[in-house]
Amino acid sequence: MTETITLGKAVNHGLRRALENDPKVVIMGEDVGKLGGVFRITDGLQKDFGEDRVIDTPLAEAGIVGTAVGLAIRGYRPVCEIQFDGFVFPAYNQIVAQVAKMHYRSNGAVRLPLVIRIPYGGGIGAVEHHSESPEAYFAHTPGLKVVTCADPVDAYSMIQQSITSDDPIIFLEPKRRYWEKGTVDLDAPLADAFPLHAARVTRPGTDATILAYGPMVRVALDAATAAAEDGRDLEVIDLRTLSPVDYPVIVESVRRTGRAVVVHEAPGNLGMGAELAARITEQCFYHLEAPVLRVTGYDVPYPAARLEEEYLPDLDRVLDAVDRAFGW
Amino acid sequence: MTETITLGKAVNHGLRRALENDPKVVIMGEDVGKLGGVFRITDGLQKDFGEDRVIDTPLAEAGIVGTAVGLAIRGYRPVCEIQFDGFVFPAYNQIVAQVAKMHYRSNGAVRLPLVIRIPYGGGIGAVEHHSESPEAYFAHTPGLKVVTCADPVDAYSMIQQSITSDDPIIFLEPKRRYWEKGTVDLDAPLADAFPLHAARVTRPGTDATILAYGPMVRVALDAATAAAEDGRDLEVIDLRTLSPVDYPVIVESVRRTGRAVVVHEAPGNLGMGAELAARITEQCFYHLEAPVLRVTGYDVPYPAARLEEEYLPDLDRVLDAVDRAFGW
Amino acid sequence: MAKGEGTTGTDIPAGGFVQLLTPDGDRIDSVTTADGTTYTVDFTDEEYRDLYRDLVTVRRLDAEATSLQRQGELGIWASLLGQEAAQVGSGRAMRPQDMGFPTYREHGVLYTRGIDPIMPFGLFRGVDQGGWDPNEFKFNSYTIVIGSQTLHATGYAMGITMDGRTGSADGEAVIAYFGDGATSQGEVNEAFVWSGVFNAPIVFFCQNNQYAISEPLERQTRVPLYLRAGGYGFPGVRVDGNDVLASYAVTRTALDNARNGQGPTLIEAYTYRMGAHTSSDDPTRYRIASEVESWKAKDPISRLRAFLTRQQVAGEDFFTETDEAATALALGLRERVLAMPDPEPVRLFDNAYPNGSPEVDEQRREFLAYQASFEGSGH
């Protein structure tokens, strides 16, 4: 059944299917029950699957992830919801020292097929701690995989793929895109979906490669549309997977276009853009017409809501970077 | 008075001077009192300054940093000791959401002149969680400054400079170098010391620039010595400050040498090397004869002790990277 | 005023908490808890009226904020509706030298500290992160990450001891606010550990408003929260958080114990969040109207009004005057909120570091240059 639904609803449908398909899947987090989560992503799930499958937890993120580890050891597949990006840090110890390491520690005996869902990023006019982009903290951590969706189609399949994967996965949801719509085939077999750890060329182009993910894919696409009016044909790649990154797709593109711009909301310093720039430069050294440029959040704490428009990369800043890449 | 002392002892002397110079300085952490810390860095300090100035704390890292924040609000200058790198994560929430943001949050009203000392890195044959290099997690966080020393002279001055600085500072101590000796002038005025947030060209050279910090500076210097035998003149820069990085010194060097290799123990993916490579490429694009290469820990959890020699960058791996840079 | 004619309690009454004013406005002279502590208040008529004024004012200001939010003038608002007595009682119990560490909902406490109520509006309007100087106002910034401020409060209290500012009647003490949900956070429990070990002069004031967003109390504990304290070696007491007199009495005693060197106390103020969690919340999804109704009967303001009326401490004129004054204040506040200027964009680079940073400076320069590039371009 093909439906036009929001990204948030697509995650909801994906979770529902995961709960239906595997009795070991459980959802746990703050307010995920009757309320359906503060973004309503788990709306209706507790009603249909019961309080044992959709668990309202105490207000303690280390507890959410730490007990999920224990449930996973017992054979469950927990899906943890962290309410907002800025509230994942109480669970950080469990994530980097336990979730990321237990498979390695146990010489492969323990698998922790758990998913940690985090609505992330800014642009919703929120107060402090509600607009952050913590992906680098996870991508830098061996043992974790990190993915993020940018549209309802991916949201629907990627959440399911993440739950069925045996790797522990940080699943980042671009909260400002929760309300954007797309057409999703809810009956499509998961096996036919675009692979989880693959980048996608969302818009083919020839003149420069724009690398974006999550909330910034839309910005990159808009920039490409605007650039087309100026006669520049930009290729937009949606990374989709941040750890591991799908480098072959990226390298092929940049070797072809000779220019790359990375866009993300997180602060630039040691962000995804740094790694992408370093790798691309290594692998495309003689193809690059300009250094890989980055359009990112600034290296200050996420600012007050009335400053976030200035903080967040937008179409103009992307085009400005493209200009600079051409003028190098 | 000039003395030949170990790096560990130099930190100890620096802490002692800080305690003497300012009654608001307090040291807090697990086992910092009678035991003098597991590495004896605070040896003798509680005896001489009392239990109110050198505080044995409950076993809770969030508590150490969180109460230090409160003490700092009250006008103290707390120096927190985290026992090992791998145990800083329970405090991560306090560090990234409170320590890093409070000055910003308060529109500049609150200063948190606190220092968080962390012995870090591998090479001591330890069990899990005792050999990690978490610098990227902090350097990516706006609002924190991150420094690391590589020898006793810097250890002695940098710890004091960090304590007198009003910025919150993550002070990383290369634990495998605690026992290496150097000659330190303990009476030299702090004002005359090399500045805190400055990189130093430790070994001038002309053919390639090796960027290292903390425990890897010695490896870089050894590599330079070995390379000299092959007729290659390597410049070694000790970064000293990881956030902010002292780019002018680096950029000047790389523009001169045309080649750069970054060395660190932390996993490569989104590590310091990524940022350095990205920035150097941006600022030295037409000077580079080869991409900036990285010699780092691998992207796996820190391995068991009997594998760490393979994991850690060593002289050979640095020389191999230099070779590759020359062969590009 | 003469002592009220309420019964003299000899132990915690049926409700399981310290109460000095019943929902009907009956005054209970004093309450003695199981550990032998007697709680009472001895207010002048004027003081009673002041408390009433406080309650009405903080409710009115809160209502104004709610309306500003609905009109799109605030990004979000965390209403204190229903919790006025807990906040006014505990806030008025603080002495000038005491320091408060709030969550994001303590607008009432802030008001009683004599602080300009405009202060948190920067945060909720989104023009800044809510910053002021905690030491100037003896009131810390609002803290949004649940529970973190309890450790800051504990550290600050340790500093009081280190400064030798406990052990006497003019000593200093700290009060840390948090909710029922917060009691599940590891950091809050660490604050209990530290306060016990260091005998810190601190009062943990937990407003148990029965909910953490949608989650009812039983998702955080299966026993009353005030019992938590015993396991850390300090007293816990439950107070009727809708009773401003009891909230005052219990907090005053606990703060004075702390300043005298007797260490921490956990107060559980049993109250109810009458409104939504914040303006973004929809409580109809998770609680029934009758529950809210039943709490209306325990309203903190109406019971004090009934008492004042019955005792002839105040009459209609006073009540009308009070309402009018509160409304005037609220409308003044509204004006000032509307007049809050949007920050200059470049301000986003300020105050990342006390000593600044070359990287941030560079980004600021680039930002200004980039902005300038649009000027005159009609962009």
Next chain:
Amino acid sequence: MAKGEGTTGTDIPAGGFVQLLTPDGDRIDSVTTADGTTYTVDFTDEEYRDLYRDLVTVRRLDAEATSLQRQGELGIWASLLGQEAAQVGSGRAMRPQDMGFPTYREHGVLYTRGIDPIMPFGLFRGVDQGGWDPNEFKFNSYTIVIGSQTLHATGYAMGITMDGRTGSADGEAVIAYFGDGATSQGEVNEAFVWSGVFNAPIVFFCQNNQYAISEPLERQTRVPLYLRAGGYGFPGVRVDGNDVLASYAVTRTALDNARNGQGPTLIEAYTYRMGAHTSSDDPTRYRIASEVESWKAKDPISRLRAFLTRQQVAGEDFFTETDEAATALALGLRERVLAMPDPEPVRLFDNAYPNGSPEVDEQRREFLAYQASFEGSGH
């Protein structure tokens, strides 16, 4: 064996803990605590001898490990010396279906589970991170970050409930081990919160060995640790951790309560770390010899030996045999430890991810190529 002739306790005795065997080897028939629970054991002679064998064996194996460490064959060793009774008693109290979550010191528990004692030596020798399959042995990996395993244990216990495996005598239960120092960690307190809220079938077994490295108990709490449980709504009990009978009895009851659906219990096993924290530690810096001496008089093994002798349950032959068997086992263990092969370097890339990772695969390939480049180069 007939019931011992010790006194029948009616409440927690003077030491403030449940004790069934005094330091002198006198048997106390049973102890009833304030909440009405009666603790006793009813062992056959053979069972008593088995317990003794366990105690001697785990101490002997531990000594061998200490000596291996001194000889440079282990990177570090965390000795259980002095804590044998707490570990053997609680370990033997587990039923086959129960699951254990240890720290890094529970070699004695591991042994009683019938697990090959070689298992943790990979970790301490540094040839691996100590990995085994927790589900195969019903015993989790050693956990080094203090306290983290208590949350894993809680989650696992929640899973037992979800699987419908509580509520009967053959239900499952979990035991989580941790130290006195660990009680300060936020995560441990969160485990208490969760266990209370979800009525999880779990026993929190705290070995209070009086120290967290150099820090004495008063740096973690000013009241006995077992009291912590009350604030979370479940029972806490203190047991003489140097008394293997009491440790067994209390743990057995708590585990059975858990499996029967009665939820969590916190057990504080009051004991003493006779040796250094680990082989890297120097306890002379922070504790006096007389303290250690005074605890020698409370040795867990000598009291059981005195009891067995007095009751004629065992004689010199048995004791000699037991020592010899333990020594033989220890020497066998030594051989096997020495024979542990160093891992192949390339193994460092294994098991980063269940599904692998192209990045790690690429690094493995490069690593092998790099290694190969040295071959034949005489490097």
